[in-house]
Amino acid sequence: MKRGKKYQDSVKLIDKTNLYDVREGLALLLQTAKAKFDETVEVHVRLGVDSRHADQQVRGAVVLPHGTGKKVRVLVFAKADKAREAQEAGADYVGDEDLVKKIQTENWFEFDVCVATPDMMGLVGRIGRVLGPKGLMPNPKSGTVTMDVGRAVNEIKSGKVEYRLDKTNIVHCPVGKVSFGADKLEENLRMLMEAIIKAKPSAAKGTYLRSVALSATMGPGIKFNPVRFS
Numbered sequence: 001m002k003r004g005k006k007y008q009d010s011v012k013l014i015d016k017t018n019l020y021d022v023r024e025g026l027a028l029l030l031q032t033a034k035a036k037f038d039e040t041v042e043v044h045v046r047l048g049v050d051s052r053h054a055d056q057q058v059r060g061a062v063v064l065p066h067g068t069g070k071k072v073r074v075l076v077f078a079k080a081d082k083a084r085e086a087q088e089a090g091a092d093y094v095g096d097e098d099l100v101k102k103i104q105t106e107n108w109f110e111f112d113v114c115v116a117t118p119d120m121m122g123l124v125g126r127i128g129r130v131l132g133p134k135g136l137m138p139n140p141k142s143g144t145v146t147m148d149v150g151r152a153v154n155e156i157k158s159g160k161v162e163y164r165l166d167k168t169n170i171v172h173c174p175v176g177k178v179s180f181g182a183d184k185l186e187e188n189l190r191m192l193m194e195a196i197i198k199a200k201p202s203a204a205k206g207t208y209l210r211s212v213a214l215s216a217t218m219g220p221g222i223k224f225n226p227v228r229f230s
Helices: 005-011 022-032 080-089 097-106 118-134 149-158 178-198
Strands: 040-047 059-063 074-077 093-095 113-116 160-164 170-177 209-216 222-224
Touching: 022 178, 022 209, 022 222, 040 178, 059 178, 074 097, 074 118, 074 149, 080 093, 080 149, 093 097, 097 118, 113 118, 113 149, 149 160, 160 170, 160 178, 170 178, 178 209
Parallel strands: 074 093, 074 113
Antiparallel strands: 040 170, 040 209, 059 160, 209 222
């Protein structure tokens, strides 16, 4: 793949044989973020687990201290008092069968996170095949299936992110924007890494944190020393 001049210049700043400490690595990341827009910073964590086994799954959610810098659109499936609670908490869309029908007939996905009360999961299950592949299916492990919809919406709006293992045993997750600066990015990163470490499955053997890398949207990956998070 042919890369642009800015990207190639950024690559020259990175020692690919080095595993950077957190502060040094974040300072370098900010130096390599040269796009004209406020780039998202994402962490990629390779774990010593096998995603093919149910007892080695890693999934959860955590509220980042400084949020993600992104405006998150929240859809809530709820009725009656719980629907009002969601609206008062600032949910962007609240409904039940009307929203299911809209998604089914219009292929409508103008939302980033989906929350549902437990009694609505039978209804939501009708569209599980389209929500699942997009990572939008409500799940108790991520706190998106709950009766406390007000709290769920508030947390999501405040910077709650979900982390989950992919088929290659890597967790990909945003930790903020370049404009946050090194201090806020470090606090967000450490909060996320702490949650991932706590989520270590009992069935996992050997080294859990295999590798940790961060990158800005248009920048190259920078390898961090996993030991610094243990």
